[in-house]
Amino acid sequence: MNLLKEGIEKSFVIKTSESRKITIDGHTEAYPVYKVNLDYLFYNDQNDRIATWISQYKADNSIMKIDIINLQQYNSIIQDFIVKSNPDQIKKTQTNIELVDQREPGVVLADGRIIDGNRRFTCLRNLAKENQRFNFFETIILEKNLENNAKQIKMLELMIQHGEESKVDYNPIDRLVGVYNDIVENQLLTAKDYVKCTNVLENEINKQIELAKLLVEFLEIINAPKQFHIARDLDLYGPLVELQGILKKIKTKNEKEEIKCAVFTNFLMKPHNDMTRFIRKIKSVASSEFLPDFLEEQMVIAEKVLEKLPDVGQVTRKVINDVFRSDEDTKAELERSLDKAEMKAKARETRNRPLQTLEKVSDILETIDINIFTKLNEEQISSILSQVDKLEEKLNAIKESTNV
Structure with missing residues (x-):
């Protein structure tokens, strides 16, 4: 089915007098806007905004891909993810559309796949249940398909989402998953491609790639490979950023591996309510002479914790809460271990501070x-x-x- 052919012929696609400018391959062009019947459109399951929700659905249903044969059922499944990803924004957008209609056209492919406008499409689907005047989605239609133009379409999606007028407001873990899938796993894009599409500096993209790899490594260690929704539910973006900074202070490969194992164990157990601040405390230990003793203690605890993990496919958020985060004794042990190491490191830092200050004064006087x-x-x-x-x-x- 082609919206620009059968759609126009059968009148479920109607050309309007409006247009929208978009840039493809560096070329900006104004495309005509059409009104398309909602029944002939479908969500893009490759959308980064819902990456973790897709991974969760696949895991819960033991499937590799969501079946699109039944379009209405497929749309209902994906719509649930769109709503859950930001329910407040859905309410706000839906209220606005109900009052003033759809103001910003979307972008769809000729087969009906939505590249930009999933939230607007969701709101129109909801409103159309009560009023058929909302049963059309205003959009430009690109004569492309996902199979032959996957890279180009992904770059277009990124350019739209990261454009000046489009705020990227989805969960940062979903963003990491998108980076991992597109650059590392599927090698659809390079870091330079991402820079081109998002106007983000290349070193920042490389940091995101490192974070994504740490995220994947954590999930593998807890026997939940690529179950990205678990990382989203555990709110791990901030703690992952702190771990990334800690690793830069570690010199040996063996210590890097042990510090990751220790931090991942703390991710799993959550000994403190604010895990970002808690993991940040390890930085002072990482650059001190007390790191080996700290790691030795942490490895003993980590071994005890990780041996309780069920097999791959059986790790869920409920298991994490019931088996690990309810273990108050082990959580207290982890917290005591870090507090002790941090106090020693800070005490040594305090003792060394007079010498460091005098050395700085001497250096200044030399100038x-x-x-x-x-x-x-x-x-x-x-x-x-x-x-x-x-x-x-x-x-x-x-x-x-x-x-x-």
């Missing part, structure tokens, strides 16, 4: 060109000598205090 004093006036020389006297007093006080 002074004493030859310039001959060019200064009496007032300037007097001010300098006054500061030197204050420094001498402070240095003498330090010397006296160290004569113990």
Whole structure:
């Protein structure tokens, strides 16, 4: 079925006098806007906004792909994900459309797949149940199909979602999943492609790729490979960012692996309500001499925790809550281990701070060109000598205090 052929011939697609500009492959063009009967459109299950919801549905139903043969049933399934991803925004958009109709045209492919406008389509489907005047979706129609133009269509979707007038407001874990699927797993796009589409710096995209890989590694360790919805439900984006920063402080490969195992165990157990702040505390330990002792303690706890994991396919949010996060003794053990290591690291940092400060002062003094004093006036020389006297007093006080 082709909306631009059969759709127009059979009158379920009607051309309007409106147009919308979009950019494809660097070329901006105004495309005509059509009114398309909702029954001939369907959601894009490749949409990053609902990536974790798709993974959850597949896991819950033990399927590889959502069947699209029954279009209405397929749309109802995906619509549920769209609503759950941001119910407040759905209500707001639906109220607005009910009052002033659809104002911003969407983008669909000729086969009816929606590339931009899933939320508007959802609201119109809801409203059309009560009033048939909402039974048409205003959109441009691209003469493309997903099979032959997957990369181009994905880039178009990213450009629209990250454009100046379109705010990317979906869950950051969904965004990581999109990055992982498109760049790492399917190799549909490169980092440079992402930069081109999103106006985000390449080093930021590379950071997102690293975060996505850490996310995948965590899910593999807890026997829930690619069950991305679990990471979304556990709200792991902030803690993952902290782990990324910690790893930069670790020098050896073995310690990097152990710190990941330790942090992943804490992700699973959640010993503190604010896990982002909790994981951040490890940074001071990571750059201290107390890291080996901390890791040794954490590895003992991690082994005890991870051996309780059920087999692949049996790890769910309920299992995590019932088996792991209800274990108050182990959570307390994890928290005590980190608190102890952090206190030691901070105490050592406090003891070292006077030396570090004096070294900085010495470095600064080395930058002074004493030859310039001959060019200064009496007032300037007097001010300098006054500061030197204050420094001498402070240095003498330090010397006296160290004569113990």
